[in-house]
Amino acid sequence: MLHLINYHFGAYVAEHGQMQGLLVVCFSITIIFILKNGCRYAALYYLAPLRNGVVRELRQNIFERMLQLPLSYFSEKRKGDIIARMTTDVNEVEWSIMNTLESTFRDPLTILFFFIAMLLLSPQLTLFVLILLPVMGLVIGRIGKTLKRKSGKAQDQLGLLLSIIEESLSGLRIIKAFNAERYQKAKFSRENRAHSQLLTSVLNRRELSSPLSEVLAIFVVAALLWYGGRLVI
Structure with missing residues (x-):
């Protein structure tokens, strides 16, 4: 064509x-x-x-x-x-x-x-690509599963944070009456820190997927150049 x-x-x-x-x-x-x-x-x-x-x-x-x-x-x-x-x-x-x-x-x-x-x-190069693609899919799939699991934990932690906020606003009079501000601050700080750590882990894995895919693609291109060069030379 x-x-x-x-x-x-x-x-x-x-x-x-x-x-x-x-x-x-x-x-x-x-x-x-x-x-x-x-x-x-x-x-x-x-x-x-x-x-x-x-x-x-x-x-x-x-x-x-x-x-x-x-x-x-x-x-x-x-x-x-x-x-x-x-x-x-x-x-x-x-x-x-x-x-x-x-x-x-x-x-x-x-x-x-x-x-x-x-x-x-080139049917031969096509077959070579079909052999290499599952390897890339396996690596990227493992990262995707880890990212999904971490994202679920981050969502659960966010729900817990929203619950603490809702409970604090609803029971603000009781908290002030019993001088429990320090306890609520420590509780929120602990859960907020846990959510921040989970979110950082999710973002790190999400940002890893793009460069890793590019690196794997470069390996595939290099392998294709080597194999295609052997067919031509």
Whole structure:
């Protein structure tokens, strides 16, 4: 396909001149990027109502379910944890839905296009890539599982912090009456420090995923260059 494009473009340049060919290249690049960004905006425009609708229904169902729960549930669960479930956790679900919807419609077509192009260029290199990809997926998957586990702990800790804040505001008169300010400060400081440490751990692992993926990609590229060079030389 690339040879066909080069052939027709070379014939066009030979017939109309280099300046005309340069104008065609500039015009083509401009049109491609306009279409790319226009399609991206259109996709986000039509996905936004779907995403927000799912989140709205999820929050509504959680609230209705909360009203139906027995009082014993609220004696066991902290109010701050329930509030965190309806706010922070729902926001996390919102972004997960957005990423899932984007990847569901975009990634399969992209993978299929590049896979066909790779097969046309070199079936041997394609097979070599398919052997290396599971190794990258295994390493990145382990980091993702650790990140998910740490994020869950951080969310639970945030719920505990919100519970302490809610309890302190609700019982502020009692706290002042018994001079328990120092106890509440120490309690909040302890849980706040624990949440900060968990959040730092989550951020460190999240920031590790991008450079690690890039390093692994460089190893794959180097391996492809070595293997492809052996096929050519």
